Amino acid sequence: MKKSLLVLLAIASCLIYFQSIALAEEVKPEQIVIVCHKSVPLTTIDKTTVEEIFLGRTTSVGEKKVKVNIATLKQGAVHESFVRNYVNKTANQFKNFWKKLVFSGKAKMPKAFNTEKELVEHVAKTEGSIGYIHIRTSKDKFVVNDSVKVLCINVKKKDIE
Amino acid sequence: MININIKLTYVLFLVLTVSATGLAVELDLKEIGFPIETVDMHGFFSQGYIKSSDNDVIVGSKNGTFDLREFGVNFAGNVTEDIMLAAQLMGYTLDEQGDDKIGLHYGLIDWRIDDAIGIRAGRYRVATGLYNETRDVDMLRTSVFLPQTIYPEIYRDYFSACDGVSLYGTLNLSDLGYLQYQIGTGNVVAIESSSGDVGYNLSYFGVTDIEVDNAKSSNLQLLWETPLDGLRAGYTWRRIDAEMTLYDYIDGYDPLTGDPVRVDAPESQDNRANHVYSLEYMVDQLTLMYEYNLQRKDSIEQSTGWYIGANYEFNDKFSAGCYYTELDITDGNTNIIETDIHSYSIFAKYNITYSWLIKAQIDFNDGDGTSQWPAKKNPQNGGDSTMFSIKTTWAF
Numbered sequence: 001m002k003k004s005l006l007v008l009l010a011i012a013s014c015l016i017y018f019q020s021i022a023l024a025e026e027v028k029p030e031q032i033v034i035v036c037h038k039s040v041p042l043t044t045i046d047k048t049t050v051e052e053i054f055l056g057r058t059t060s061v062g063e064k065k066v067k068v069n070i071a072t073l074k075q076g077a078v079h080e081s082f083v084r085n086y087v088n089k090t091a092n093q094f095k096n097f098w099k100k101l102v103f104s105g106k107a108k109m110p111k112a113f114n115t116e117k118e119l120v121e122h123v124a125k126t127e128g129s130i131g132y133i134h135i136r137t138s139k140d141k142f143v144v145n146d147s148v149k150v151l152c153i154n155v156k157k158k159d160i161e
Numbered sequence: 162m163i164n165i166n167i168k169l170t171y172v173l174f175l176v177l178t179v180s181a182t183g184l185a186v187e188l189d190l191k192e193i194g195f196p197i198e199t200v201d202m203h204g205f206f207s208q209g210y211i212k213s214s215d216n217d218v219i220v221g222s223k224n225g226t227f228d229l230r231e232f233g234v235n236f237a238g239n240v241t242e243d244i245m246l247a248a249q250l251m252g253y254t255l256d257e258q259g260d261d262k263i264g265l266h267y268g269l270i271d272w273r274i275d276d277a278i279g280i281r282a283g284r285y286r287v288a289t290g291l292y293n294e295t296r297d298v299d300m301l302r303t304s305v306f307l308p309q310t311i312y313p314e315i316y317r318d319y320f321s322a323c324d325g326v327s328l329y330g331t332l333n334l335s336d337l338g339y340l341q342y343q344i345g346t347g348n349v350v351a352i353e354s355s356s357g358d359v360g361y362n363l364s365y366f367g368v369t370d371i372e373v374d375n376a377k378s379s380n381l382q383l384l385w386e387t388p389l390d391g392l393r394a395g396y397t398w399r400r401i402d403a404e405m406t407l408y409d410y411i412d413g414y415d416p417l418t419g420d421p422v423r424v425d426a427p428e429s430q431d432n433r434a435n436h437v438y439s440l441e442y443m444v445d446q447l448t449l450m451y452e453y454n455l456q457r458k459d460s461i462e463q464s465t466g467w468y469i470g471a472n473y474e475f476n477d478k479f480s481a482g483c484y485y486t487e488l489d490i491t492d493g494n495t496n497i498i499e500t501d502i503h504s505y506s507i508f509a510k511y512n513i514t515y516s517w518l519i520k521a522q523i524d525f526n527d528g529d530g531t532s533q534w535p536a537k538k539n540p541q542n543g544g545d546s547t548m549f550s551i552k553t554t555w556a557f
Contacts, residue, residue, distance in 0.1 A: 057339055059276055067242045075477075075515075088390045090336050090446055092477055092512075096301050099203075099556075100331045103301070104286045105247040105267040108201050115469040 004044050023105050027076040029085035032078060033138050034151040036130040037072050041066055046154040050086045053130060055097065063069060070110040071131035078116065082132045086153065124148050204234035207299040209552030215545065230254045230553065231297055233266060245271045251297060255314055266297070267322060278330040282334065282349060287323045288343050288382040289399050290437040290452050296321070303472050303480045304508040305522040305528040305550040309456045310466030310488040320399070322350040323378045341384040349376035349401055352396035373431075376403035386441075395439035405431040431459045452483070464501070465489050483510040488528075502528040517555050 034045050041062030042049075052058040053068055060067050073079035075091060083094040101107035113119040116133040123129045124147040137143055138150045180301035206403040208230035233251030241244060251266035253259040286294040290311055295301050298315075306314070325347015332340040349499040384395040414421055433456060440451045453467040470484025508522035526546050 052333075057276065057333070059273065089443070090474055092474055092479070092480070093448075095442065099298070100295045100301055102201075102203055102237070103205075103235065103249070103298040104232075105235070105237070105249060105269055105281075106271070108239070108245065109203065 211550035308468035436482035
């Protein structure tokens with residue numbers, strides 16, 4: 001009896017531990033904006049286009065078919081919210097999706113950055129690059145300036161339910 | 162086939178040194194005048210242990226073995242916006258297979274003309290089912306082993322790569338989702354095995370030597386990403402035509418003494434086609450999988466295999482899953498004569514860091530297993546057996 005209780009306690013502790021890892025700052029989908037290089041001929045963007053670009057189904061945009069290359073965050077609440085709400089994947093599923101392409105010789109891994117500042121710096125100097133940041137960061141003049149374009153994502157209500 | 166004999170320790174040193182950073186490596190080659198500006202480098206190293214209670218279900222598992230290992234490094238760089246060069250060197254050991262010898266896993270030039278059409282030429286991974294192209298890369302799945310009735314380890318090399326040309330693309334079907342296609346043809350690639358130059362290890366089946374010539378491969382894969390988020394359906398057709406000669410193989414057992422009866426077989430055609438139907442549904446952290454494989458040899462139905470499985474990601478660290486799989490021998494008219502293997506598997510994976518993981522799996526197997534289990538090591542095949550496997554992987 002005592003042994004069974006100990007086993008149950010151990011299992012419960014593990015579950016609580018694993019769930020606690022999952023609890024982190026929550027970022028709502030509407031708090032995320034797209035940031036892209038000025039060469040990207042987009043003035044608006046919708047959820048479908050975002051998903052197509054970040055899953056590599058679309059590699060060029062606009063009438064002139066300008067090539068886009070994506071920039072992502074490595075981890076964190078903004079990254080998790082972005083991939084879950086706009087790409088319909090968990091962070092692990094998104095990482096594995098690209099690794100499957102890379103390790104079968106079908107694609108190069110998207111550039112991944114530790115911070116939003118690094119991501120914005122890369123986007124500013126790289127033609128065709130496109131990434132995502134928190135809307136709060138987009139208003140920080142020390143991070144985002146006229147060298148990049150900031151686009152809000154047009155979302156139908158059903159898309160994020 | 163390119164094989165470079167490099168001691169495993171050197172490879173380990175390279176992979177572990179680079180992976181210690183936990184980061185992929187980007188080599189800047191512009192300054193030295195190379196036509197590709199930057200080359201991305203990624204790699205992995207896996208080491209496992211397996212032990213089974215009775216039969217040598219997959220490899221030398223009956224006595225327990227650490228001969229379960231994979232390592233590789235790949236490079237990719239763009240020559241132009243649309244043209245990419247990519248290559249991966251890889252080695253593995255699975256009991257007598259692989260022997261840590263490094264081979265060119267893939268090496269290709271990829272010209273993506275448009276999102277709807279591209280062309281790959283060189284050595285490319287052949288799609289069979291949803292997971293064959295990446296089966297050697299352990300970190301991409303929760304389980305240690307893929308279901309053996311669709312992805313048998315003993316045919317691993319024979320079914321994995323091809324020297325030839327492949328067309329691919331993604332078609333936007335608007336409200337109906339997306340259709341990805343791949344169609345290719347070429348020569349079967351055999352990375353080193355104990356049997357010499359053939360990619361699947363018939364020595365397990367009691368063959369002393371085997372000769373395979375003119376092995377041609379053709380393949381088609383259609384993957385439909387349906388309008389229902391997370392649901393995709395696939396169909397793969399793969400045909401291999403080869404001339405095969407078996408030497409000194411076990412044709413049966415003497416009823417009186419029980420000793421194997423060995424004979425040489427004349428050269429024969431080995432013409433086999435696989436039809437794989439796949440379904441995968443990813444909803445939040447849950448992934449459900451179902452695949453069905455029909456194998457025909459010389460246009461006669463030989464066997465059917467299928468599995469159904471689930472995987473749940475509890476958080477970014479821990480995931481677990483299970484599958485049930487079955488292989489049935491048929492009479493040529495879709496009628497099942499006998500169930501050769503059926504097994505239940507449970508598995509779990511824990512990501513220790515961003516680039517280091519550990520996983521474990523338990524398989525409860527039952528059946529004769531004559532079509533896949535190594536006859537040489539299981540002269541009295543059959544019955545229940547339980548296999549435990551544990552594996553750790555570093556990747557960058």
